[in-house]
Amino acid sequence: MPAATNSSSSTSNSASASPSQSSSHLTSPTCSTTPLPPSDALLRADINRRLLESGEYEKLSSHLTLLLRESGWRESTLHTCNRLLRDPSAKVVNYQTLYAAVERDAMEGVDGQVKVEVVRKIREVLEGMVEA
């Protein structure tokens, strides 16, 4: 089944090449900033749709949320936000400025173990999809 093998290899490539990118897709609500080649974009959209329909997306999402809580990331980011909001010199006045101030450190502050674990889970789910 050449089609299956192709998608398997391309998904595993994208999964291993950029773990931060896959996990950031789950946490960041923005669109991907770099335009993907048409076939990749279609594939990605198709995979997303299947993940959503099977309920796997929701499971992965809540697992990530749990991991972020357990590692203390959520609380630490919350404290950072509160600190910035209370500090007049930080000049954080609304949601946009707060997000801009916090985004980079928050993304980088995700524990490596969490990233590894999430990528592992995603891979598990995707491999399950390919076999099916």
Added chain:
Amino acid sequence: MSTIIVKRPVATVVSPVPKAMGKNKNSAAAAAAKEAKEAKEAKEAEKAAAKEAGAGGLSAYGCSHIQIILDGAMVSVRDSYASAIRLLADPNRLDAQTCSKCNEVLTRTILCLQCSNVACQKEAEAHSKITRHMFGIDSKTASMYCFLCQDFIYDPFIEKTRIAKQEELMEGNVRKKRKLDEPLKPSPEDLRYIETNTVSAPCRATGLRGFYNMGATCFMSVVLQSLIHNPLIRNFYLTDGHRARECSRTNCMSCAVEEVFAEFFTSDKVDGYGPVNLLMVSWKCEQALAGYQQQDAHEYLQFLLNQLHSSNGGITDSKSDVGSCKCIIHRSYYGKLQSDVTCGSCHNVTTAVDPVMDLSLELKPKVEKGKKGANNNTVNTSNGVDENGAPILTLQECLERFTTPEKLGVNEYNCGKCSGGSGQEATKQLTVKRLPPVLCIQLKRFEHSPSGSSKIDTRVRFPVQLDMTPYTTRAKRKPPAATKGTSNGQLQQGPPASYLYELLTVVVHHGQINTGHYISYSKSNGQWFRFDDSVVRVAAEAQVLGAEAYLLFYIAKSLCTLAV
């Protein structure tokens, strides 16, 4: 691949008075007049609220931009917002929606208030610039975002609409008229009376105090702390639920508990509190508690709940249905378990419903009876492993085991229907028929056998947000295929709001069975605290989640907006 387009009814925010349409001008005119009157009343109420709030220099609107829109078309805004909420609450809709511009499917999108546009954050900004539609609704939280302010805004009118709509949707469109809906506005005389006869609570009266250990009484302290930080119980006692002055009961546990609440929430002492009265009353009510031995916290919880039930007007008549008791304890903790026994030969199902005040979960897998050395549990490493390489057990797994059908032993069942007599195979399944507002889960760590007692130290991983849907009777009734997503484009949405729980308190037992120590963690105002007898400290969420839990208290998420 087709793009998913979200369509919903949107009222055009143009003019406050809708055009009269239809054949019957009279009724249309009447309807229009009614709407105009409603809008006018709403506007007047808003102006009155603005006046009240304006005295303190506060705006009664979320921001100046929403004020312009609301002043012009309050009803249209309300309708548009309400229909967005209805869409967001629909379990069959797409949880993740497609951005209409970049076609990316996301979990968080922004819905435009004034048209049916759905977009990701970036495209929503672009949309607002082009169309001059300045307001977006966040698909996850239904919060209102103002693109001019570049910020989430909290407008009183919008918030009222949101709460009302969400409640209506949760209660299945049956809008129960509650007493609190009619505003209980105190008269000016009442207000004056209140002013002159009350003293405001000091800042430090936050309920965050510890209990002195009066001799292995930590098992009591943890249970008391779980009640103090339970919003339903706390609110009951703080709103004069049990009037000690009018109580004529001897050895009343409620009076003793009421004393604790009064102390913790009105005095500014932060040192530990010695629960002398509580101890004395406990000993008088239950002989077995007298003495300085360490007791089981779960047993004490059951004792205390029972005492508070009977001293707060609880019905103890064995003939009447337990579920009809309206005491605060039952209203908080009462749930039902359904037990279905299926006969192996004739498949007849015998159903029984039992009242429960908590769930007790086994930690060890049950060895299948009759099969020696059977290992019917495949090792599940998908939840990660602990330091010893052993798979970590999760709370959800324990709940799943609890609600999974088990085979009854050969002599344990006698089918009434088929003539097989004894010696049949039967399966029994427990499911949760009714979920309580406050769910207490006990992990059975203490084993008592003729040869002695021991403690099971297994680490159990538990979530902050717990979805009880899979363990309910309703969910277990459905065939397995239906609970997974369908392939015709319908997305598997999250669980219905009423089955979601949020972690409230964790009671931890450290050490050996007889020489151990209890501490607890509770959440107060969004912050976790660690209660170790008389020492109360701020705790990190990660610390709480890593603790060796013995008792877990979860509160229904739908109550959380009222809880803090």
